[in-house]
Structure formats: structure tokens, C-alpha cells
Amino acid sequence: MSSLFFDRVYxxxxxxxxxxxxxxxxxxxxxxxxxxxxxxxxxxxKNPNAPTIPCHRVVASDGALTGYSAQGGLAQKKHMLLQEGVVFMGEKVDLTASLWKNE
DNA sequence: TGATTGACAGCGT
DNA sequence: CACGCTGCCAATC
Incomplete structure (x- = not known):
């Protein structure tokens, strides 16, 4: 199960x-x-490394939480992001302040 | 091997 | 501003 693409994403x-x-x-x-x-x-x-890969830090281009396969769903995802210090704008992430610039 | 799916993005209405 | 349709890519059935 080693697709170069998935590996890169993870x-x-x-x-x-x-x-x-x-x-x-x-x-x-x-x-x-x-x-x-x-x-x-x-x-x-798919997220084979569920607890290993913090995929909850990935959101839509608009900052909206589109999905979350793990327990709790989007609500849990939002809660986790808030807990990590991500700035939320209602139900969406404030990309203007919390978007990863890939430094 | 072919067709369908899926946690998207961009553009049009 | 909200909703809908199309286009793209790779994986899975």
C-alpha cells in the first residue's frame, strides 16, 4: 500500500x-x-495512519471543514483545531490567520 | 480493464 | 451571498 501520491500527502x-x-x-x-x-x-x-497523521489540520480552500472519518466527525475536528490554536471564523477556519504557509 | 466514487476547487447562475 | 454544474486526479469496486 505504498502509493507515492498518498505517501507524499501523508x-x-x-x-x-x-x-x-x-x-x-x-x-x-x-x-x-x-x-x-x-x-x-x-x-x-483512507488515512491508514489515523493517529499518526494529523489529517484534521487539512481543510477546504475556503477554510470550511468538509469531512472527517474519525470519531466525532466535523465537530470533533473543529474542536481539535481550536484546541491547537487555530483561529475559527464561525464554522470555518480563518485562513487569513491560520493558513500554513509551508515554511 | 472499465466504471464509479470521493474529506475539492473554480466558475456560472 | 447561496446553490449548482463541470473539471481533475487517484483509488477502489
């Missing part, structure tokens, strides 16, 4: 600092396929 996911979030499109771009945002989402959904 690596980037683990690379996202606490208090920051990345968009699916951003990860897709970093892995080399700026249009593979959907494939990135699929990798998150």
Missing part, C-alpha cells in the same frame, strides 16, 4: 505545524498535482 500532513491548517489544494500542489485536491481528500479518508 508526509505533508505530518509536516503541518500545530495551530496552522492547510487546504487540500495546497497539499495537492505540494505533491506535484495542483488539480488532485480530490485525490488528496481520498488519502485523508
Amino acid at each position: 508526509s505533508l500532513c505530518a509536516r503541518i505545524p500545530i495551530g496552522k491548517v492547510a487546504t487540500y489544494h495546497q497539499l495537492a500542489k505540494l505533491v506535484g498535482s495542483p488539480r488532485a485536491s480530490r485525490a488528496v481528500g481520498m488519502a485523508m479518508k
